Amino acid sequence: QITLKESGPTLVKPTQTLTLTCTFSGFxxxxxxxxxxxxxxxxxxxxxxLALIYWDDDKLYSPSLKSRLTITKDTSKNRVVLTMxxxxxxxxxxYYCAHSGVGGWFDPxxxxxxxxxxx
Amino acid sequence: DIQMTQSPSTLSASVGDRVTITCRASQSIDSWLAWYQxxxxxxxxxxxxxxxxxxxxxxxxxxxxxxxxxxxxTISSLQPDDFATYYCQQFNxxxxxFGQGTKVEIK
Numbered sequence: 001q002i003t004l005k006e007s008g009p010t011l012v013k014p015t016q017t018l019t020l021t022c023t024f025s026g027f028x029x030x031x032x033x034x035x036x037x038x039x040x041x042x043x044x045x046x047x048x049x050l051a052l053i054y055w056d057d058d059k060l061y062s063p064s065l066k067s068r069l070t071i072t073k074d075t076s077k078n079r080v081v082l083t084m085x086x087x088x089x090x091x092x093x094x095y096y097c098a099h100s101g102v103g104g105w106f107d108p109x110x111x112x113x114x115x116x117x118x119x
Numbered sequence: 120d121i122q123m124t125q126s127p128s129t130l131s132a133s134v135g136d137r138v139t140i141t142c143r144a145s146q147s148i149d150s151w152l153a154w155y156q157x158x159x160x161x162x163x164x165x166x167x168x169x170x171x172x173x174x175x176x177x178x179x180x181x182x183x184x185x186x187x188x189x190x191x192x193t194i195s196s197l198q199p200d201d202f203a204t205y206y207c208q209q210f211n212x213x214x215x216x217f218g219q220g221t222k223v224e225i226k
Contacts, residue, residue, distance in 0.1 A: 105169075
């Protein structure tokens with residue numbers, strides 16, 4: 001059974017850097033084709049894909065946020081870390097991580113973590 | 120960057136109704152489309168992948184179709200558990216774009 005869980009601060013100040021960790025079980029980056037993605041959802045709004053990291057360390061980023069995002073993985077600890085710089089109140093959202101296999105769709109998802117950006 | 124447009128944004132329907140949601144891609148994505156269901160306060164759940172393949176455990180009243188730039192999600196007979204928001208997502212390109220969502224409300 002694959003499970004993922006997001007962790008990180010619930011409150012960050014404007015201009016600060018956000019660091020979120022996705023800890024997972026039930027799969028490994030040692031397997032070809034595996035990837036983990038980050039997706040966010042502002043309150044009452046739609047889902048927005050942020051970044052994706054593959055088993056071979058290849059990375060993809062949302063073009064609109066690419067300059068602010070960094071995604072890394074720790075294969076030995078089954079973790080994926082997302083950093084987002086220069087946080088702004090508009091970045092207030094629930095941040096999800098999700099598993100993706102060879103096909104590319106996201107399944108399953110973590111429970112999400114709400115991050116509020118406020119001074 | 121591929122854009123995904125869903126319609127309608129909101130849909131009011133009754134239990135037993137047949138419901139259709141449309142998702143259009145700004146360029147061809149072959150069949151690289153997924154549909155998710157999201158309930159309030161919960162993470163999205165995969166319903167359909169590769170445009171028409173039903174995920175394990177998903178009721179057969181859900182059906183996905185389409186290819187290229189136009190896709191549909193049909194619920195053949197709406198059940199109380201189906202009132203939720205539905206999102207399409209393309210995974211063809213280097214950017215994994217979501218649609219803006221369709222909320223299915225009780226009429």
